[in-house]
Amino acid sequence: MNHLPLIIKREYLNKVRNKSFIVMTFLSPMIMIALVAVVAYLSQINNDKKRTISILDETGVVGEVFENTENTTYTLISDTGFETAKELVKAKKDFGLLYVKKSSDTLNLVESVNFYSDESPSVSIISNLERKIEKRLSDIKLQNDGVDIAQIRASKTTVNIAQETFGGEKTSKIDSYLKLAFGGAAGYLLFMFIIIYGNMIMRSVIEEKTSRIIEVIISSVKPIQLMLGKIIGTSLAGITQFLIWLILGSVLLFLVSAIFGIDLMQIQSPQQDMINQAMASSEAQNIAQDLITGFVNLPILNLCVAFLFFFIGGYLLYSSFYAAIGAAVDNETDTQQFMMPIIMPLVLAVYVGVFTVIEDPHGTVSTIFSFIPLTSPVVMLMRIPFGVPIWQQLLSFAILVCTFIFTVWFAAKIYRVGILMYGKKPTYKELFKWLKY
């Protein structure tokens, strides 16, 4: 008799109806959004703070380079001594006073520039002031040496290397960032999914053991059916949670940004920053175009299909381990020693993915790791956006499937024996013996 659908349904409903699951599902995106909103709001307050900086320039050289910006107003003070200026600034409640002392060598102001304020200023304010003074002084020096500043300005050039594969596909830096973002997100998502829902499976196996219902259940169904039902049911619950997060997250993000009028581009991830920098160094219009073509150039279909298959394959591979561990122990504290061998290859996969795939997506290390079944789902998902030959993907997936079949068989053996074993914590040696029961 095939009870698999029944078991899947129960496991799914049991997870989804669980109070902590519901709370987690609806609360965590709120918390995330709230966090983002708070951070954004705070940084905005910080940026919005208007400052007035007074400048007392006794040299008469640097004063005029300070132009007012949105947040900072510069006021030049003249015809007063230093002490009076200080009193004046204090009375006006300005942020601070920049004092450039008269010096014998006007062009060497190393020790004659001071900044006075109530609160100590941030590094960025000071370095901003320094930069301005330095630039002004070097300009003057250059002029004194008879160099035409305008000419120097004109000589500045920017280069943007256009990349193209031999196959004729145009690529660009942005393209690479985009690929990296997609691959990284896919790999990381799988990693998180395995850890979160693998643990959930393990706990539910332990729960069946400790509540002793297991013997009643397996007098009705085969242990492997129960195990697979558990894995699939829990995964479906996980996918449900992810979908809800995705929908809820985007709706909330949209709402928050609409209400608070926060420019979301300002608070993006590091990758986004890189793109932003790239944007700054090139013409914005070109960038936008590059982004679009880059997106179109991504092997979207390949990416989606591969994501689906490697995600499922990798997830099933690891979750069968989790189920076996749950069956082998009596309570969660005993799981530690068995968790290490599972977490290690996962973490390794993410590190390999992050460090070698970025450096060289088709290098030896990343290629090898995209074939080893324990790391291949994560590493391959990270590589695929950079274009992996189909035969490699198929081979890697075939290896994954073979391993998966083996591990499920292996896990089912341990599961079958383990769920009926109570009392002491088994050793690896004993687990090995169980395979022969």
Place this chain on the structure above:
Amino acid sequence: MNNLLVANSVSKSFGDFKALNEVSISVPKGSIFGLLGPNGAGKTTLIRIINQITMPDSGEVLLDGLPLMPMNIRDIGYLPEERGLYKSMKVGEQVLYLAQLKGLSKQEARERLKYWFEKLEIGDWWNKKIQELSKGQAQKIQFIVTVIHRPKLLIFDEPFSGFDPINASLIKDEILQLRDEGATVIFSTHRMESVEELCDHIALIHKSNKVLDGKLTDVKRQFKTNTFEVGMQSDNPEEVTRIIKEKFEVFPATFKNLNDDIKLNIKLPEDTSSNDLLSFLTSKAEIHHFVEVIPSANDIFIQTVKNN
């Protein structure tokens, strides 16, 4: 004889440990079969093999004359010693789920569950979670789970543990009624008084081997020692006792009675009948109490286990 379940030379090892050694039992249709044995003797392993939870290394188990098949799970109801239900699942849902796993349709399961809820007077528990019930209440649910699919063969492992006397007797009556309705019951317990009360066949497993089996009355006949418990009154009890001791093997006896001077267990040789003893005694003293000593299941259990 018409046997529902037959196990032929079933053996099972776990690594180096032999849990069952060539064990054969026959469970007659419509009987209550006591599966006895000390802790760790192999009873649970045998029960798990019957339930197809574990596979035997050798030997076979026949149900209704046919080897056990996966489809037979719906013919068997099993109440394990280590009970358990999903703690956070609601009673109604849980029983429906477990009944469906046994092959009932949802509709069927729902109707039967209502019947049992009324019968055991637990109508308003449908939406309660197991963790909200007392241990005894949960046991009742577990009992329903075991019998709801009307199996031919019911296996109860210590069914009365955790029940108060009222509920224990309620469950006992239910078991007897199920038997009367045609079910066969395998009953594993350490409580010999319930074996005495319920079982008509027994098998005793000790250290992985079956050491004893048969009809309870046959086993008792096999174990009886031709001993009689006698209570008498006499003017000269010492003298009478001395004369009896000369002729027969005698042990002291303790039983409650109104001022009997002489209380003895008298073991007769093979060729002597109870009438011979009676006529011998009537000439010596006034007999108030005369009964054959029948070994209790408890005695048989202890004696068999000690001798092996």
